[in-house]
Amino acid sequence: MRRTPIAELLGGKYEVLELAGEGGMAKVYRGQTLGAAGFTRPIAIKRVLAPLSQNPEFLKMFVEEARVVSELEHPNIAQIHDFDRDRAGEYYLVLEWVDGLTLAEWREAYRKNGRQTPWHLVAAIGIEVLKALHAAHVHVDRSGNPAPIFHRDVTPQNAMVSKCGVVKLTDFGLARAMDRSSITKPGFVKGKIAYLAPELTYEADPSAQTDLFSVGVVLWEVLAGEKLFKGKDPVKVVGFIRDMEIPSLAEMREDVPARLREIIERALQREPTDRYRTAHAMGRDLAALLRATQEPTDSDVIAKSVDWAQRQLNADNQTEGATKSFPPELALALAGAADETIRDTSIPLTRRTKRQ
Numbered sequence: 001m002r003r004t005p006i007a008e009l010l011g012g013k014y015e016v017l018e019l020a021g022e023g024g025m026a027k028v029y030r031g032q033t034l035g036a037a038g039f040t041r042p043i044a045i046k047r048v049l050a051p052l053s054q055n056p057e058f059l060k061m062f063v064e065e066a067r068v069v070s071e072l073e074h075p076n077i078a079q080i081h082d083f084d085r086d087r088a089g090e091y092y093l094v095l096e097w098v099d100g101l102t103l104a105e106w107r108e109a110y111r112k113n114g115r116q117t118p119w120h121l122v123a124a125i126g127i128e129v130l131k132a133l134h135a136a137h138v139h140v141d142r143s144g145n146p147a148p149i150f151h152r153d154v155t156p157q158n159a160m161v162s163k164c165g166v167v168k169l170t171d172f173g174l175a176r177a178m179d180r181s182s183i184t185k186p187g188f189v190k191g192k193i194a195y196l197a198p199e200l201t202y203e204a205d206p207s208a209q210t211d212l213f214s215v216g217v218v219l220w221e222v223l224a225g226e227k228l229f230k231g232k233d234p235v236k237v238v239g240f241i242r243d244m245e246i247p248s249l250a251e252m253r254e255d256v257p258a259r260l261r262e263i264i265e266r267a268l269q270r271e272p273t274d275r276y277r278t279a280h281a282m283g284r285d286l287a288a289l290l291r292a293t294q295e296p297t298d299s300d301v302i303a304k305s306v307d308w309a310q311r312q313l314n315a316d317n318q319t320e321g322a323t324k325s326f327p328p329e330l331a332l333a334l335a336g337a338a339d340e341t342i343r344d345t346s347i348p349l350t351r352r353t354k355r356q
């Protein structure tokens with residue numbers, strides 16, 4: 001049964017179905033394209049929030065960035081399909097729909113269940129994020145000249161894990177439009193600052209190393225189960241980043257191998273030259289670590305973990321049993337079976353529509 005669209009049919013073919021989330025500059029809706037003979041395809045529709053969509057400077061940058069980013073084609077990068085404006089003149093982006101969870105939500109599911117995220121899955125997800133970044137960092141323009149694209153906004157909200165176990169990085173380059181149009185929307189700045197490399201707080205240019213620092217913060221947080229540079233006051237958060245007081249993961253997660261901590265610590269070095277030189281090099285170290293373990297980390301394992309996490313998050317007001325269930329990687333170990341999954345069939349598998 002088709003749902004009633006909650007807004008007009010955008011561009012004559014994009015049907016808006018439900019609100020999926022809201023960030024600092026946009027609202028994201030789940031939608032679908034309507035094609036011939038009943039053909040539909042799921043999409044994400046990102047509508048720029050009202051004050052920004054009336055700012056010509058922002059829009060100019062946004063269009064420019066969307067155009068550049070649309071050249072990026074990679075399995076770990078959520079594609080931009082279209083960019084247009086509706087009848088009221090409000091702009092929207094049509095993106096690949098990632099049917100799954102943000103890393104922030106995935107981490108929250110484990111926290112809610114009183115558990116820690118499996119380190120080997122965190123490393124496996126990190127490898128995929130780094131593949132996406134590397135592809136963008138070595139991007140060449142149509143004439144074959146190096147034209148690196150830096151993400152500038154690697155956060156647990158912008159990395160998603162799909163129900164199929166595929167990792168997708170979203171919002172490539174869009175932060176640049178915000179910066180370059182000198183928008184100082186407090187809500188936007190607040191959420192982002194905690195992932196900035198220290199040199200960016202001194203207005204250095206973004207680089208592969210600034211993105212890698214952000215990856216370090218994200219991996220640290222997903223393992224630690226808490227924010228690294230926390231605080232409501234952006235000025236204080238900047239102070240924490242500059243002081244670089246990073247609590248030891250060793251004390252928080254005894255199970256995390258020393259090598260994984262070292263890799264994250266290297267990404268979190270104050271001096272950009274002390275970090276990894278490329279996203280590829282960091283991914284290679286994570287891959288070498290995983291090869292040396294017995295833990296399975298293929299997309300099927302990630303898919304099962306996402307499935308379990310969605311059930312935890314959907315179980316807000318539901319049965320006790322649901323929140324006490326074992327995550328799949330633990331259930332596997334307990335059952336000693338290779339293909340056992342958790343089956344909380346009483347819990348609906350709908351996507352959550354609100355951000356935490």
Ligand SMILES: Nc1ncnc2c1ncn2[C@@H]1O[C@H](COP(=O)(O)OP(=O)(O)OP(=O)(O)O)[C@@H](O)[C@H]1O
Pocket residue numbers: 020021022023024025026027028044078095096097098099102157158170171188191192355
């Ligand atoms: N391509 C997508 N597919 C599915 N869901 C998405 C997609 N992009 C975003 N979302 C969902 O919409 C939410 C809001 O996204 P949005 O990019 O507007 O904000 P954010 O990334 O959370 O924060 P910020 O504005 O700081 O970037 C995300 O947290 C995610 O849950």
Ligand SMILES: [Mg+2]
Pocket residue numbers: 023157158170171
């Ligand atoms: Mg986002």
